[in-house]
Amino acid sequence: xxxxxxxxxxxxxxxxxxxxxxxxxLNGKAEQYRISKKSQNKIRETARKLxxxxxxxxxxxxxxxxxxxxxxxxxxxxxxxxxxxxEINAEVRNRGYITIIGDSxxxxxxxxxxxxxxxxxxxxxxxxxxxxQNGSILKQLNDQGLPVVCIDRYFEELDxxxxxxxxxxxxxxxxQHLLEYGHKRIACIQGKQDSVPNKRRIEGFKDAMKEAGIxxxxxxxxxxxxxxxxxxxxxxxxxxxRPTAIFALSTTIALGCIKAMRExxxxxxxxxxxxxxxxxxxxxxxxxxxxxxxxxxRDICRMAIKHLFFKLENKEIGEKQVLLxxxxxxRKSVRNLL
Amino acid sequence: xxxxxxxxxxxxxxxxxxxxxxxxxLNGKAEQYRISKKSQNKIRETARKLxxxxxxxxxxxxxxxxxxxxxxxxxxxxxxxxxxxxEINAEVRNRGYITIIGDSxxxxxxxxxxxxxxxxxxxxxxxxxxxxQNGSILKQLNDQGLPVVCIDRYFEELDxxxxxxxxxxxxxxxxQHLLEYGHKRIACIQGKQDSVPNKRRIEGFKDAMKEAGIxxxxxxxxxxxxxxxxxxxxxxxxxxxRPTAIFALSTTIALGCIKAMRExxxxxxxxxxxxxxxxxxxxxxxxxxxxxxxxxxRDICRMAIKHLFFKLENKEIGEKQVLLxxxxxxRKSVRNLL
DNA sequence: AAAATTAGAACAAACGTTTGCGCTAAATAT
DNA sequence: ATATTTAGCGCAAACGTTTGTTCTAATTTT
Numbered sequence: 001x002x003x004x005x006x007x008x009x010x011x012x013x014x015x016x017x018x019x020x021x022x023x024x025x026l027n028g029k030a031e032q033y034r035i036s037k038k039s040q041n042k043i044r045e046t047a048r049k050l051x052x053x054x055x056x057x058x059x060x061x062x063x064x065x066x067x068x069x070x071x072x073x074x075x076x077x078x079x080x081x082x083x084x085x086x087e088i089n090a091e092v093r094n095r096g097y098i099t100i101i102g103d104s105x106x107x108x109x110x111x112x113x114x115x116x117x118x119x120x121x122x123x124x125x126x127x128x129x130x131x132x133q134n135g136s137i138l139k140q141l142n143d144q145g146l147p148v149v150c151i152d153r154y155f156e157e158l159d160x161x162x163x164x165x166x167x168x169x170x171x172x173x174x175x176q177h178l179l180e181y182g183h184k185r186i187a188c189i190q191g192k193q194d195s196v197p198n199k200r201r202i203e204g205f206k207d208a209m210k211e212a213g214i215x216x217x218x219x220x221x222x223x224x225x226x227x228x229x230x231x232x233x234x235x236x237x238x239x240x241x242r243p244t245a246i247f248a249l250s251t252t253i254a255l256g257c258i259k260a261m262r263e264x265x266x267x268x269x270x271x272x273x274x275x276x277x278x279x280x281x282x283x284x285x286x287x288x289x290x291x292x293x294x295x296x297x298r299d300i301c302r303m304a305i306k307h308l309f310f311k312l313e314n315k316e317i318g319e320k321q322v323l324l325x326x327x328x329x330x331r332k333s334v335r336n337l338l
Numbered sequence: 339x340x341x342x343x344x345x346x347x348x349x350x351x352x353x354x355x356x357x358x359x360x361x362x363x364l365n366g367k368a369e370q371y372r373i374s375k376k377s378q379n380k381i382r383e384t385a386r387k388l389x390x391x392x393x394x395x396x397x398x399x400x401x402x403x404x405x406x407x408x409x410x411x412x413x414x415x416x417x418x419x420x421x422x423x424x425e426i427n428a429e430v431r432n433r434g435y436i437t438i439i440g441d442s443x444x445x446x447x448x449x450x451x452x453x454x455x456x457x458x459x460x461x462x463x464x465x466x467x468x469x470x471q472n473g474s475i476l477k478q479l480n481d482q483g484l485p486v487v488c489i490d491r492y493f494e495e496l497d498x499x500x501x502x503x504x505x506x507x508x509x510x511x512x513x514q515h516l517l518e519y520g521h522k523r524i525a526c527i528q529g530k531q532d533s534v535p536n537k538r539r540i541e542g543f544k545d546a547m548k549e550a551g552i553x554x555x556x557x558x559x560x561x562x563x564x565x566x567x568x569x570x571x572x573x574x575x576x577x578x579x580r581p582t583a584i585f586a587l588s589t590t591i592a593l594g595c596i597k598a599m600r601e602x603x604x605x606x607x608x609x610x611x612x613x614x615x616x617x618x619x620x621x622x623x624x625x626x627x628x629x630x631x632x633x634x635x636r637d638i639c640r641m642a643i644k645h646l647f648f649k650l651e652n653k654e655i656g657e658k659q660v661l662l663x664x665x666x667x668x669r670k671s672v673r674n675l676l
Numbered sequence: 677a678a679a680a681t682t683a684g685a686a687c688a689a690a691c692g693t694t695t696g697c698g699c700t701a702a703a704t705a706t
Numbered sequence: 707a708t709a710t711t712t713a714g715c716g717c718a719a720a721c722g723t724t725t726g727t728t729c730t731a732a733t734t735t736t
Contacts, residue, residue: 082423
């Protein structure tokens with residue numbers, strides 16, 4: 001067993017050519033540099049025989065290229081982001097690049113470290129659903145020529161491209177649906193407060209309520225997690241007056257709501273209605289199929305990728321900041337009070 | 339804006355020391371090489387000022403280290419594997435390494451390419467839930483000194499460490515539960531046929547049935563996907579005689595079952611009972627809470643990581659191939675026929 | 677006062693590629 | 707027969723680090 005890692009030098013020696021020639025053949029530049037078929041075959045064959053594995057470190061160091069895109073998301077354990085990761089991964093691979101995924105765990109510090117890690121790995125592009133606090137770093141990266149595209153989360157005040165859902169619109173749709181069905185006491189349980197999607201959803205909720213001339217029952221919570229949904233729902237249910245509907249800002253939160261309501265013997269939608277942001281394959285098969293605002297996740301990913309590669313290839317880009325329309329999926333969790 | 343990427347050479351010049359010294363300070367080897375506090379401070383400060391980002395390509399090339407662990411799974415869109423990815427990612431990060439994730443999409447060819455990619459990125463360890471056809475390659479890697487640990491899926495005939503669930507036992511538990519409740523016509527819908535977990539589950543199912551002296555109603559399917567579960571359930575429901583229970587070998591499959599049964603107006607568990615492998619937060623809140631065999635995913639990940647790092651650090655390892663006990667979670671989807 | 681030790685740091689050779697440029701021999705044009 | 711082009715390939719200098727070895731001046735020991 002050869003203990004020594006084989007390099008193109010070994011191939012060159014064995015094939016009786018220069019390392020230059022080996023490099024060119026193995027990089028598909030044989031035609032360009034008119035290497036004879038004979039040499040090509042010889043080289044490719046010895047490479048195979050020797051079990052050659054190119055060393056990206058060396059190649060990357062010299063060429064400055066890495067063929068790598070970074071994806072940083074707040075939480076791989078959130079199905080919404082898991083789906084994004086899956087999509088992005090596939091798309092990127094299709095274009096001959098590979099993805100390295102970072103999970104920031106919603107933590108500014110971790111996100112920052114991931115960012116450093118990624119940069120030191122010479123990534124050529126960055127897709128990120130930012131936690132929200134490292135905006136200036138991202139802006140700087142983008143300005144320095146690293147193509148950055150934000151996904152889902154973004155910065156309104158910074159000139160960084162993004163692709164997301166029209167969260168405001170989505171929240172308005174959800175709220176209006178509730179209002180149309182006669183709900184007046186509507187509690188909203190939110191996720192990460194300083195994330196843009198959350199802010200816009202809250203705005204949409206508030207505006208829709210205001211337009212109807214109704215005060216929100218409550219707006220609480222601070223995390224896109226089941227625990228948060230559970231805790232806030234418990235608190236809500238223990239108030240002297242209960243809402244007639246709850247608007248959860250993610251399926252993870254909604255899951256917590258359902259859990260709390262079941263514990264407290266609150267029926268959905270008979271006692272309290274529930275509507276959520278984000279869709280999920282299971283929602284249709286819950287005890288009460290959950291009405292939701294569905295985000296066009298696939299399209300978001302595709303557009304973001306398209307955007308990114310346009311920048312990588314220096315093509316002209318149209319709209320830099322795009323918001324895609326969400327969709328209201330009517331299921332059974334909202335009761336008509338009229 | 340400095341167009342030129344700053345290197346330790348720049349720092350050395352500006353700080354008035356050699357690049358050796360810079361390298362040593364920035365790598366935390368200052369004490370070891372007794373660099374004065376003064377130089378240390380100077381170096382660290384100029385590094386910060388110049389916005390220095392280490393170049394992993396260069397460092398890796400020279401040192402041969404990458405601080406990188408690869409994780410290859412069959413499908414990021416399967417919640418079971420998404421959870422694994424999330425766990426692994428966190429654990430690896432805690433140990434100062436970073437994870438690069440590959441999604442093989444259950445495809446032997448893609449898996450192979452991912453493997454090559456990973457190797458050319460000089461990974462120091464590999465965690466993989468293999469598709470099943472690249473065993474010899476993995477064996478070879480492992481023999482060549484790259485620590486490899488299989489997760490969930492593994493190879494029985496090869497001497498590669500693995501951590502998984504006792505799938506046989508799990509299937510036996512599920513089947514016996516069904517049998518104890520008086521079910522005799524039991525259909526099993528399986529996932530990827532040549533994956534070890536699937537094989538062992540099928541074995542467990544068959545053995546438990548045989549022990550009860552009952553023939554399986556049917557064993558069909560070939561993919562851990564919703565589509566597969568849906569299709570096979572549809573087929574089953576159109577047979578002249580229906581089973582009294584279905585054993586789905588994953589939640590994704592179960593989801594397809596539920597969909598098909600709903601379409602055909604089959605009530606769970608009144609008309610047909612359903613039990614599944616794998617747990618999921620939503621299972622408790624489905625129209626019929628789904629009884630399942632829950633895998634100790636967290637423990638699997640932890641043990642796999644522990645194993646991997648033991649090998650990395652050349653520590654002595656105890657058991658190389660471990661199967662963890664699954665757990666039967668009683669919910670409401672199995673009807674007692676007695 | 678000479679010898680030995682120690683603190684603090686620098687030299688320079690790798691690591692495995694990529695790539696601009698240059699070279700030779702053969703083929704073709706003049 | 708000479709000049710030009712072309713086919714086919716190699717030289718050697720990077721890329722930005724890490725690291726074994728060496729060096730000098732200062733300090734301590736004898």
